[in-house]
Amino acid sequence: MLLEFNIEKRVLGFKLSASLTSEADIIVLFGPSGAGKSLTLQCLAGVATPDRGYISLNNEPLFDSAKGISLRPQRRRIGYVPQNYALFPHLTTAENIAFGLRRWPKAQAKAEVDHLVSLLGLEGLEGRRPWELSGGQQQRVALARAVATQPRLLLLDEPLSALDPSLRVSLRADLLRIQEKMDIGIVFVTHDLADAYTMADSIAVYDGGSILQVGPIDEVFQKPANATVARLTGAGNLLKGQVVVRGPEGICVDVGDVRLWGDAIDDIPTGEPALVVIRPENVRLLHYDEMPEEDEEVVPVIVQSVTHLGSQYLVQIALGDIRGPMIEIVVPVWWWNRYGNHPDSAYRIGIARSAVRVLPVSSALDTIRAIASKRSEAT
Amino acid sequence: MEGYSSREGSWRSLPLGLLALAVLPFLFLSVPILALAWRTIPNGQWMTSLTSPVVTQALFLSLSTTLLTLVLVVSLGTPVAYLLARYRFPGHRLMDTVVDLPMVLPPAVAGLALLMLLGRRGLLGGVLDGIGISVAFTTAAVVLAQSFVSAPFYIRSARAGFEAVDPTLERVAATLGESELWVFFRITVPLAFPSLVGGAVMAWTRALGEFGATIMFAGNFPGRTQTMSLAVYTALESDLWAALTLAMLLVILSFIALITFRLAVGRNTRPTHSS
Numbered sequence: 116m117l118l119e120f121n122i123e124k125r126v127l128g129f130k131l132s133a134s135l136t137s138e139a140d141i142i143v144l145f146g147p148s149g150a151g152k153s154l155t156l157q158c159l160a161g162v163a164t165p166d167r168g169y170i171s172l173n174n175e176p177l178f179d180s181a182k183g184i185s186l187r188p189q190r191r192r193i194g195y196v197p198q199n200y201a202l203f204p205h206l207t208t209a210e211n212i213a214f215g216l217r218r219w220p221k222a223q224a225k226a227e228v229d230h231l232v233s234l235l236g237l238e239g240l241e242g243r244r245p246w247e248l249s250g251g252q253q254q255r256v257a258l259a260r261a262v263a264t265q266p267r268l269l270l271l272d273e274p275l276s277a278l279d280p281s282l283r284v285s286l287r288a289d290l291l292r293i294q295e296k297m298d299i300g301i302v303f304v305t306h307d308l309a310d311a312y313t314m315a316d317s318i319a320v321y322d323g324g325s326i327l328q329v330g331p332i333d334e335v336f337q338k339p340a341n342a343t344v345a346r347l348t349g350a351g352n353l354l355k356g357q358v359v360v361r362g363p364e365g366i367c368v369d370v371g372d373v374r375l376w377g378d379a380i381d382d383i384p385t386g387e388p389a390l391v392v393i394r395p396e397n398v399r400l401l402h403y404d405e406m407p408e409e410d411e412e413v414v415p416v417i418v419q420s421v422t423h424l425g426s427q428y429l430v431q432i433a434l435g436d437i438r439g440p441m442i443e444i445v446v447p448v449w450w451w452n453r454y455g456n457h458p459d460s461a462y463r464i465g466i467a468r469s470a471v472r473v474l475p476v477s478s479a480l481d482t483i484r485a486i487a488s489k490r491s492e493a494t
Numbered sequence: 495m496e497g498y499s500s501r502e503g504s505w506r507s508l509p510l511g512l513l514a515l516a517v518l519p520f521l522f523l524s525v526p527i528l529a530l531a532w533r534t535i536p537n538g539q540w541m542t543s544l545t546s547p548v549v550t551q552a553l554f555l556s557l558s559t560t561l562l563t564l565v566l567v568v569s570l571g572t573p574v575a576y577l578l579a580r581y582r583f584p585g586h587r588l589m590d591t592v593v594d595l596p597m598v599l600p601p602a603v604a605g606l607a608l609l610m611l612l613g614r615r616g617l618l619g620g621v622l623d624g625i626g627i628s629v630a631f632t633t634a635a636v637v638l639a640q641s642f643v644s645a646p647f648y649i650r651s652a653r654a655g656f657e658a659v660d661p662t663l664e665r666v667a668a669t670l671g672e673s674e675l676w677v678f679f680r681i682t683v684p685l686a687f688p689s690l691v692g693g694a695v696m697a698w699t700r701a702l703g704e705f706g707a708t709i710m711f712a713g714n715f716p717g718r719t720q721t722m723s724l725a726v727y728t729a730l731e732s733d734l735w736a737a738l739t740l741a742m743l744l745v746i747l748s749f750i751a752l753i754t755f756r757l758a759v760g761r762n763t764r765p766t767h768s769s
Contacts, residue, residue, distance in 0.1 A: 157665075160665070161668075161669070162668065162669065188665070188668040189671050189672065191669070192671075193669060194669065194670075195666055195669040196666075197662050197665075197666060199662065201663050201666045203667075203681055204685065214672070215670030215671050215672065260670070261669075261670075264670055
């Protein structure tokens, strides 16, 4: 699938201005609510019209304000599942699924409905009305209805957010199965990191009506383009510092009294200010006699606080000494139970260069956000 | 017990003071109708009146004109209701207000207004008169008068019904390849159906009871423009039994309409919004 768009739309004081080009099978639109993700989906589906720009799918234009092209939703062959599923309340499960198959031969339409009913595990529910179905069942009916017409692209708006955790896991699996089986492109809106990680081939990070970064999910998570992307994608640690060394082997930033080495990605001259982004899960706490790996830098740290999150520990540490910059890391439960609180523990961390993302202080705004996010964590 | 709302609570919790306050108004609303029935039914005279020309002509005229009015109001009012429900545009509020106006306007004023438009010397009537068409004081005028005063009842109710249908349903239906018209009849109309029927019934009863606008604009000619309401008023001076019989017929028709309305509106309580 090749999806390209560059659209602008104003709605009641909000401005969406988003552009994306992607060949991924599953694209996740990720970001906080009110960032323009749902509006983007509506523009793709054709139920909302951009003020200007273009949208094309597999090189076929769906919308182009310059050429006066605006395909009606009926002609786009794009399946759309809005956030509340929008099942037709007066129709049964089977009638909902068959809604777009009116022009098909009867037997063929019935076979398709039966096929989707069994594919999505809806057997026995064919005669029920939407309000007699659970949330997960409603979601499956909405999915079946959307894919029944054999669309080229499937748009899902927060498809899992209303479901409880165990159901989310099974529906994610269903979605991936359908995607593979039908060889259909999916654009998936979510504000949930786990949804994004499980589903996305490619992720577009939204904030304030625009797309800040697009790319394979690992790339975006590990190498955020700016501080906002880092913050939105859960890279909780942002430190302000100054570049002291820059060479082909890496870039070294002075944060407080500690020096951190990162891969040299952006070209920031020595002496310039820089932001250091560290994902909590990329830092390894070393116990008293543990050796660092070859590619890891070692930094002595002071443990400030420890919070049990259930499946892991969240540990706040100060880098260097007690007055050093603070970061948060996560530690496995078994590790902390075995090595935490050890009498002669002088903790250190091992941190690989690839885990330290050094960003230019591109705008004053980024700096303010970095400081503000540190403050809000401190309180 | 859980699940009991105060509205459905058992009669044991009924506040007696409130009940006492309700007795007098209830009697005031019901006893006059009973008095009408008490004066009419025990005496067999109404059976002979039932076949008198005044009654049969008025009955036939009322039924045929109100049915025609109903067809006009529903077919022409539905697009207006849908437009007002789904779209916002400059002049929306004005249009909304103007549509409601006949509901609060005194019927005599409505009749006079129609006369000023379509009467022989009216704005449009003069032109029509020139090509040999006269509207005022014909059966067509009865239908127009009834449509004018009853349309707001249908449009208001239909508009509310359409507004309660989640537009997302229509959008999703469009992405499934179906035309707007098909979606309207397959999705929107069934979901708004109780409001549409309710509005149609209210409009029909309003048309059936129409008096002021009809007598001003269509006159009071037996067989042509003398509907049941007009005939009740006219017969009161000459033939009380015809008046009473017509009045009882109107009570029965109104009662049937009211029951239809309640059945339609209460027919389904399922949500018209998706979850």
